Amino acid sequence: MLKAKTRWQLAAYDEILADEIARECGLSPLIARLLVIRGIDSPQRARAFLEPGPELFHPPFLLDGMEESVHRIRQAIERNEPICIYGDYDADGVSSTSLMVHVMRQLGAVFDCYIPNRFTEGYGLHKDALAHLKESGYKLIVTVDTGISAVEQVAFANQLGLDVIVTDHHEPPAVLPEAFAVINPKKPGCPYPFDMLAGVGVAFKLAHALLGEPPLHLADLAALGTIADLVPLVDENRVLARIGLQRLNHTRNIGLQALIRVCGLTDSELTAGHVGFALGPRLNAGGRLETAEAAVKLLTTQDPEEAEQCARILDNLNRERQELVQAITDEAVQMVSEQFPLEENRVLVLAKEGWNVGVVGIVASRLVEMFYRPTIVLGIDREKGTAKGSARSIAGFDMYEALTACKEWLPHYGGHTMAAGMTLPIENLEPLRQQLNRLAAEWLTDEDFVPLTKADVTLDLAEISLDTAEQLEQLAPFGMGNPTPLVLVRDVETSGMRTIGRDDSHLKCSLCKDGGSVDAIGFNWAHVVSEVTPKARFDVLAELSVNEWNGHRKPQLTIRDLAVPHRQVFDWRGCRDKQERWRQLAARHEMLTILFRRESYDELAAGLAAAGQPERLLVVADEAWDGHLPAVPTVVLYDLPKRRYDLTRVLARLEQAERIYCLFGDPDLGAERLSCPGREQFKALYQFLLQVPCVQRIHLDALARRLKLKRDVLDGMLAVFAELEFIRSDEESFRLQPDAAKRPLDDSRYYAEWKEEAELATELLLSSYDSLIHHFQQQVETVTW
Structure with a gap:
């Protein structure tokens, strides 16, 4: 058995609706089924999902505050009033700011942009920055991707005589800022039909309203922020991502062209994955380690040389960011191990001086992947007496709601259900940790701490083809709200299983069943190679895609999780380095190590003692054994049993075992125990004794050679004769007893044990793997293998 890393939940769907969509839209049953699983409830919506176009954009003036905002911005442009675009330093904020820069240029506005420094100012509007902007002559501030929680800051701006238009997409607080206008589809009372836009999506809608038509020439920027911010790729977000990716693949933005080159993606068909794992992280890198200036310059410059320079700067910063993330992650993992054990902490709150607050959000995400706990990671600033950081959550734990319940310790926080940011006094860290853990104890069950993976469909291996993989591409782009379809393939074997990659950390194999096979790859799944048997049968949860290499296209499964649902028996019989293994x-x-021979136990226990190691679970299953075995998933049968009864008793008590390693075999026992001599050999020895009634011990080696026996086999045969009283022995010789009564060999207990032990050893050592499993089944029919 090999347990899956996550709980699998197969999606339910309306079969009648799926059949209707397939029929009305001319789709395959598989695609129709996947659409229904994604919430598509009519053929019309199915067509809109599969062919998203600009006609699906909602009217921008449905956004509350849009009409006032457009009027004020146009007024400022007409009067040549300087406008400041006030943004944020993440990829969404940078994309939003850059999009508005291009729009203001197009409209002929007098403008500039301002993005706060993550390290000296932090997220959001700041009074000092507003005062500086007022002194610089600005009269209108337009925020993008920020401002919804800036009640005090907007009030300060009002006192200065600044008009502030807030455009944001974050969760609104109970009290909204009294700005000139607030545009946020999540704002209470806003009639806009879609409330899951990213910050750049809201900026795109403002641009749409200002220009009188959707700014499709800026869709590449809109796609960047939308995909990087992990908003659900449904409704308008799907339209922005689909159209934006098409434009990104042919972008005229010289900064994006330079960024694509440094990512090594010039010849690639760019997908949402490339944005999420290549372009987005580099746009984020500037704001995480320094300022977002290089990222905004990159996306807005009209100078090719400046674009190349900015792209290289961001690429280098991203490498530095990766190293920094790894170092902080290692420290955080050690902190969890030493200070905050998982069994006592349902929510992890980790803080340390020196941790770069620009990357703690990434670290928090990694820790959630590792420990599957809601996690907050903060950097401590001793001079200010504050801790600043980011939170990431798991399903069932609304992080924004949880932080709101802890707001007495959080002077500044904001975010979403699954992610948030905050700043708090150092002394509030422990109360925050305690309160969050109390909330988690109320809101979460033990099952909630096992990750849940939702599978879309079960496919037989024979159903997986190039045509099937190509059909799935109709559902792209994939992301939040429209995840890459996961298919469940059951009861398959593998062939050609091997490790690949620079550090052999990945798995490559073919999945096979009933004569068919499909290539599969598992990134960071190399450990499976040593944890499964050649005959293991797998259940595999995977993504199905088209693998193209040298002009050849074929289906490929990318493993996301796997399990071996049956008990596994590992055939390591007769290995010479058994102690090392x-x-x-x-x-x-x-x-749990089960030994059938006391001498094997003495050997292992002595080795552990010599190495200064504690004695692990060692059980000697001999006549003195009480029959108790601890429930441990991994069991080693270290040596050969002497009696069938001992083996049967052990196997009957291994119901909880998931893996059994057969490590028995040479050199467990001497040759005399591996094969018991037959009656003809005993007869030959007896006939020799009739001719030579007294045999000196010093001549036993010669006698063994004469009878073509190994010496220890001869010793065993003499022991049988002595037990049957055919001979009498002393310190110097063996002497035949001519008057001894005739008795069958089976009367000898020594012979019976020898014979049983030899037969059992032959069955266990010389059988094939399949025969070994069959033998175990025969021993205990109630055990499930």
């Missing part, structure tokens, strides 16, 4: 296993698993 045993030590390697013990280092990886909590492991």
Whole structure:
């Protein structure tokens, strides 16, 4: 058995609706089923989903505050009043700011942009910045991707005589800022039909209203921020992502062209994945480590040389960011191990001086992946006496709601259900940690701490083809709200399983069933190679895609999770380095070792003692054994049993075992125990004794050679004769007893044990793998293998 990393939940769907959509839209049953699973409830909506175009944009003036905002901005342009675009330093904020820069240029406005420094100012509007902007002659501030929580700051701006238009998409607080206008589709009472736009999506709508038509020439920027901010790719977000990716692949933005080059993607068909894992992180890198200035310059410059320079700066910063993230993650993992054990912390709140607040959000995401706990990671500033950081959550724990319940310790916070940012006094860290853990104890069950993976459909291996993989591409772009379809393939074997990659951390194999096969790859799944048997049968959760190489296209599965639902028996019989193999296993698993021979136990226990290691779970299943075995998933059968009864008793008590390693075999026991001599061999020895009634011990080696026996086999045969009283022995010789009564060999207990032990050893050592499993089944029919 090999357990899956997550809980699998197969999606339910309306079969009648799926059939209707397939019929009305001319779609395959698979695509129709996937559409229904994604909430598509009519053929009309299915067509809109599969063919998203500009006609699907909602009227921008449905956004509350849009009409006033457009009027004020146009008024400022007519009067040549300087306008400041006030943005944010993440990829969404940079994209929003850059989009508005291009729009203001197009409208002929007098403008500039301002993005606060993450380290000296932090997120959002700041009074000092507003005062500086007032002194610089600005009269109108237009925020993008920020401002919805800036009640005090907007009030200060009003006192200065500044008009502030807030455009944002974050969760509104109970009290909204009294700005000139507030545009946020989440704002209470706003009639806009779609409230999940990213910050750049809201900026796009403002541009639409200002220009009188959707600014499709800026859709590449809109796609960047929308995809990078992980908003659901449905409704207008899907339209922006689809149109934006098409434009991104042919972008005229010289900054984006330079960024694509430094990412090594010039010859690639850019997808949402490229934005999320290549372009987006580089746009984020500037704001995380320094300022967002280079990112905004990159996306707005008209100078090719400046574009190349900015792209290289961001690429270098991204490498630095990756190293920094890894270092902080390592420290955070150690902190969890030493100070905040998982069994006592349902929410992790980790803080340390020196941690770069620009990357703690990434670290928090990594820790959620590792520990699956709501996690907050903060950098401490001793001089200011504050801790500043980011939060990431899990399903079932609304982080924004949780932080709101802790607002007495949080002077500044904001965010979403799954992510948030905050600043608080250092002394408030422990009360915050305690309160969040109390909330988690109320809101979450033990099952909530096991990640849930939702599978879309179960496919038989025979259903997986190039045509099927190509059909799935109709659903792209994939992301939040429209995840890449996950298919469940059951009861398959593997062939050609091997590790690949620079550090052999990835898995490559073919999944096989009933003569068919499909290539599969699992990134960071190399450990599976050593944890499964050649005959293991897998259930695999995977993404199906088209793999194109040298002009050849074929389907490929990318493994996301897998399981071996049956017990596995590992055939390590007869390995010569069994102690080393045993030590390697013990280092990886909590492991029960079953020994049938006291001498094997003495050997292992002595080795552990010599190494200064605690005695692991070692059980000697001999006549003195009480029959108790601890429930441990990994079990090692270290040596050969002497009696069938001992083996049967052990197997009957391994119901909880998921993996059984057969490590028995040479050199467990001497040759005399591997094969019991037959009656003809005993007869030959007896006939020799009739001719030579007294055999000196010093001549036993010669006698063994004469009878073509190994010496220890001869010793065993003499022990049988002595037990049957055919001979009498002393310190110097063996002497035949001519008057001894005739008795069958089976009367000898020594012979019966020898015979049973030899037959059992032959069955266990010389059988094939399949025969070994069959033998175990025969021993205990109630055990499920």
